[in-house]
Amino acid sequence: MYSVADLKKGLKITLDGDPYLVVAFDFVKPGKGQALYRTKMRNMINGTLLDRTYRSGETFEPANLEDRSMEFLYKEGSHYTFMDQQTYEQVIMEEDAMGDAKNFLLENLKVDVMLFGEKAIGVSLPNFVNLRVIATEQWAKGDTSGNDSKPATVETGYVLRVPPFIEEGELIVIDTRNGEYSTRVKG
């Protein structure tokens, strides 16, 4: 159980059944008056922002969050299924909760799934993933248009800009933090 004295940026609490991240916090206390604890919080499931002011004596349930190492198994409709390799326990995550992570998920990829109680609410990817280019235009030798990149589609369906020399069927490295091409996998 947290008290108002524990409130600070980065604290994760449970509110109305959802996990919230404190993104801004201030303590105000007018002379001789009661202290107010002003917070701005983000719902960790749907991202909505909430302003709440608390007073001394109020308490909060910590958000029961756990990052667990899991493997991505498969996607079915809007459901993504992950499995804990140790316990073989499976969790399903809705596409809405996946954010940009869905662009980089290939079967058998090892990721960290954030669990709120039993519910999977987020996924952290490795910083770099290897994905195969399944469609891109041929680079015409002697092209003088001056373009130093071209669009390419990778096997997850994600489209990004790659250098002109990348060809269909090549394996490339993508930085999952910004979604950009990093390098090509040699060999």
Place this chain on the structure above:
Amino acid sequence: MKSDLLHLRAHVIKSIRDFFWERGFLEVETPLLIPANAPEEYIDPIFAFPGLQLQTSPEICMKRLLARGHSKIFQISHCWRSEERGLRHLSEFTMLEWYRSESDYTALMNDCRELLQRVAQLSCPHANFFTRNSVKISPTHPWQHISVQEAFLRFGQVDVLDCLENGLYEEILTSVIEPALTDCNAPVILMDYPTELAALARTKPGSPQLAERFELYVGGLELANGFSELNDPVEQRRRFEAANRMRRHIGKESLPLPEPFLEELSGMPPSAGIALGVDRLVMLTADVESIDEVVAFTPEEL
């Protein structure tokens, strides 16, 4: 803390000291570890040892010095208040307090005016103003004096007594009134607080529901709290006991009463005293938003 702010802080403190020495105030030091502070509903002392608390304000000892015949005294000292930490709060902070006997709170308002004029020269050497949220605030301009009742009516269209009753006082003060004061190009005196917000202040002659207490705001920043001192030991004890009842009512422990202070209070002449946050004065002089920027170390850095 940036090195130039450490220098600025030293200059602000030196200016304060020079200011009071030049005016014939005696600089005093009183113990920081004391058996009892003045009990207040919303101020929690830190207990350092069984039976000894760190001072939340030097007021108790300083008023005993008034009772012993010292008529103009000042002190710059550290104070501690449990679990106060924010953009404008540190649990351990630096307080300036000064007291005048045979005076009331209007004399303190004059002191504030002259002190801020002196310190503003450090903020802007030739023009004598502070800057906060891009507003230039000149302590030489005419100051606005607004009663708390009027401020609640004018800026919030609400009655302050209703707000106190409904627990909305702090919310309206900090989210409506203080922001409204940020645009003033001169310091503002918010004055004549309801007595329940002035545990140690004398009531206003003819208005027993109001206390002769004021707060000094510069650019919306609460800088100082001063009042005409209550010197009736019976009434003072009654208010301390009421504060302890309120504390128990909200689930806090009762605090011991400063008995020697109560014994000597009847010997204190009519006096006025004020507490000014030195860290906040440095924030104002430096035009910074966070108290963290004006102290050598924050608690989190230790």
